[in-house]
Each structure stands twice: as structure tokens, then as C-alpha cells.
Amino acid sequence: MSEAIWVALIATIVSPLVLLLLNRAFGHRRDEVETEASVSAQWQAWSEEQGKRIEKLEARVTDLEQALIEERRTNASLQEQNRRQASMLTSLIRWAILLRDEVIRLGGDVPPAPIEVESALTTLDP
16 A cells, blocks of 8 residues: 555544544533633622622611611710709709708698608608
């Protein structure tokens, strides 16, 4: 057989094998690239979802912080009002004690005080 025939036979046998090997090599790499792209897209979607969740949580925290500030202001205002009322009540009780003592000193009859008032009169420092 001539050399050209041998080359043609070898090329006929080797060529498909080389093409098969090249396809597998490049096809495998293509699959890896596609897989990496798919995983990257999934991570990107997950990351965006987590970012949105974090933004919502941050907004909720901001709202709660503002509500807490308002509640603290209201609480401070109510505490101040409570202090003023307690001071006024203390003054009224002291005044009632003075009036009671003066009525007794003048020989008058003092009607019994309600239990709550009597309790307040006995627990208050004169």
C-alpha cells in the first residue's frame, strides 16, 4: 500500500478519536462554566433576597427605635405629671392634718376620714 493510503487510513481512524477527545475536553469545560454560572446566579439571587430582608429588618428597627423614643418621651412626661400630682397630694394631706389639728384644738368634732385618707395621714411625715 502506498503511503497516502496509510495516511488516509490513519487519519480516518485517528481523526474521530481526536475530535471525540477534543469535544469531551471542551465540552467538560463548557459544563463547568455553565455550572459555575448557574451557581453564581443562584448565589446572586440569594444574596439579593437576603439584602432585601436586611433592608426590611433595618427599616423595622428604625421604626421601633422611633417608637421607643416617643414612648420614652411620653413616659418622662407622665412621670413628671405624676411627681407634680404626688407633690400636690402631699401638700393637701399636710394641710388636712393642720386643719384637723386646729379643729380639735378649738374643741370641734372631726368626722372620721375615709380609710384611704386615714392611711395617707398616718403614713405621711408631718
